[in-house]
Amino acid sequence: MPDVIGIESELSHKLSDPTYDSASRFTMVVDLGAIEGNYRKFRTLAPHSACGAVLKADAYGLGAARIAPFLGRLGCRHFFVADMEEGIALRDLIPSSARIYMLHGIMRGMEPAAEHHDLIPILNSREQLDAWLRHCRLRNRPLPAGIHVDTGLSRLGFPIDELQKVVESESALSDLPVVLFMSQLACAEWRDEVSRQQLYRFRKLTHLFPKAILSLSNSAGLFAGCEFHFDLIRSGGGIFGLSTSDDLDFKQSQVVRLGTRIIQCREVEIGEAIGYYRSYTVKRRMRVATASIGYADGFPRSLGNRGHVFIYGTRAPIVGFVSMDLITIDVTDLPESWTSPGTVVDLICPEQTVADMASAAKMLSDELTTGIGRRCRRLYVSAQRDDMRHQ
Numbered sequence: 001m002p003d004v005i006g007i008e009s010e011l012s013h014k015l016s017d018p019t020y021d022s023a024s025r026f027t028m029v030v031d032l033g034a035i036e037g038n039y040r041k042f043r044t045l046a047p048h049s050a051c052g053a054v055l056k057a058d059a060y061g062l063g064a065a066r067i068a069p070f071l072g073r074l075g076c077r078h079f080f081v082a083d084m085e086e087g088i089a090l091r092d093l094i095p096s097s098a099r100i101y102m103l104h105g106i107m108r109g110m111e112p113a114a115e116h117h118d119l120i121p122i123l124n125s126r127e128q129l130d131a132w133l134r135h136c137r138l139r140n141r142p143l144p145a146g147i148h149v150d151t152g153l154s155r156l157g158f159p160i161d162e163l164q165k166v167v168e169s170e171s172a173l174s175d176l177p178v179v180l181f182m183s184q185l186a187c188a189e190w191r192d193e194v195s196r197q198q199l200y201r202f203r204k205l206t207h208l209f210p211k212a213i214l215s216l217s218n219s220a221g222l223f224a225g226c227e228f229h230f231d232l233i234r235s236g237g238g239i240f241g242l243s244t245s246d247d248l249d250f251k252q253s254q255v256v257r258l259g260t261r262i263i264q265c266r267e268v269e270i271g272e273a274i275g276y277y278r279s280y281t282v283k284r285r286m287r288v289a290t291a292s293i294g295y296a297d298g299f300p301r302s303l304g305n306r307g308h309v310f311i312y313g314t315r316a317p318i319v320g321f322v323s324m325d326l327i328t329i330d331v332t333d334l335p336e337s338w339t340s341p342g343t344v345v346d347l348i349c350p351e352q353t354v355a356d357m358a359s360a361a362k363m364l365s366d367e368l369t370t371g372i373g374r375r376c377r378r379l380y381v382s383a384q385r386d387d388m389r390h391q
């Protein structure tokens, strides 16, 4: 085995240790220590704001059930999910004082369950506002809600003029405890005029909700300038090491590794072809390793004949099409002793970060991780403390 040092070798070693990985085919290793580091850096970079965690889509595919309580222990008190199902799943995992906001708001009929599970809807429209107010009247209690205003994404949230009209005309709104007033930036990464215009529009409305926590920025918005910070940052990709921001002040720690194993290795003769539809023709005698991950697991099909993997830190090309459950790798140039069945194949690793693999596949980093399927076991480690835990 080649010389490898530090935590990387530690992780590969443990990934290949049968006590950690006997049954599963492949594993996503999530480094909680790196999440902690990123989260703390965010808090330092926006010292006058709270840092909320966006845990939609199962914490971007990393596993909300483990990450939510971990962030709760770090002091995080604001959690964002897409909808009620995601919110209910989190409620008992985090302190009862922590708030869970549902970004999609409320649909008619969901109000009692939202109240029962102590979930705060972010109201996006007149219909949602009416539904929530109706429920409050029915229960005869003012129940907290958030308000989302659309300042330039044209996706969710009240259009500005409609919100102003509602605030002016709706006396009932004055009884509603609006605990969060938010908007979402369309292209925070670019730090351009669009963001400034959204900031300007948002700022002109904040006086409407004097008691609310104000929130405009996602991870990338944090770097657009401190005038974008307000009371609360909503961060997902930034703390999970998936952010597209290239800010020099923030070198995010890599959180995710993805590894699988070789099932079989074979010689293939000149003139033969590899994989479905024989898209790769063999031009020299080759050794080809077959490893267990495929498009059914969210591995990008576009990496067939284009992507790379790493075996003991050495780059090896993917040859042939990506199958449903398998990929084939050219290992001709690797020592035979490195390619026996069971050998770990690194897909996302220090040599090939999630951003590298995503860009090779013309995807976003979080698009890649949210697509990794349930067959992939999540393993939680803390590189700093070196305590391995199972999921």
Ligand SMILES: *Cc1c(COP(=O)(O)O)cnc(C)c1O
Pocket: 054, 056, 103, 184, 217, 218, 219, 220, 234, 235, 236, 237, 238
């Ligand atoms: C997903 C989402 C976020 C988090 O965005 P990141 O870029 O991953 O930090 C913040 N706010 C809203 C409304 C979102 O939908």
